[in-house]
Amino acid sequence: MSVSCPWEGGCRCGRVRFKVSAQPLLTMACHCTGCQRMTASAFSLSVAIPSEGFEVTEGEPVIGGLHGATRHYFCPYCLSWMFTRPEGMDWFVNLRATMLEDASWFTPFIETWTSEKLPWATTPAVHSYAAVPALEDYEGLLQEYASGAPKP
Template sequence: MTKTGGCLCGAVRYEVSGDPAMQLVCHCSHCQKQAGSAFSTIAGVPERAVTVTLGAPVTFIDHGESGQPVERQFCGTCGSPLFSKVMAAPGMVFIKTGTLDDSSWFKPSAHIWTKSKQSWVDLGDVPAFKTNPG
């Protein structure tokens, strides 16, 4: 199944082929800052499954709570966060699900980096990991 998405202003558009390998909620402090929220909802897909069809995201090299590099890609015009590439999962791209045209299929299978979660966030019955699972 092909999924489409893009940034708020429409300068960057993308397509994703296939189904995600993982659907997560990340509570790390860096995702909180990037999202401007308590967490980031992400779908992990193989890098080859993502095609940018319009524009080009800008990349900021961050170092996550793990200390490993994280490529955070966003629209250079409106600032919408689009993708993350983390060294802990080589060959994967994590799509910020809020940028998908239809994210109704998203159902998180796990919460990660819960050691940094906001105290008021209820994790429900979804499995949770203090850092990366593994």
């Protein structure tokens, strides 16, 4: 399935909307206990979007979850967790994949924090990490994802 940019999406109630105008850098599932608690699920699903290709078009998301250098953004009304701006990685936005209007193409390419995953939770991710990939591994992962991973 091919879905060309721009893509649109929003929170559950529709009061906060966004537009994506750049292809994803990477897709992932995070098994950390923080994501488990914030999603009330076994893991969170996200798409790394270049920062310049992501724009909030309606509403004003608020910071929730963690209130430190890494910021999690939510709809102030329905409290949907929409995206994250990771500390020290300003070049991308980590968008919750299910906030997209069409997430049917989504498959996690990497999974992180498998050291904290629930024993029964599995994903089709190509790469698994007990925590997160080493910073020097990202260049190779981005290239591998760009050259062959499922994406719109």
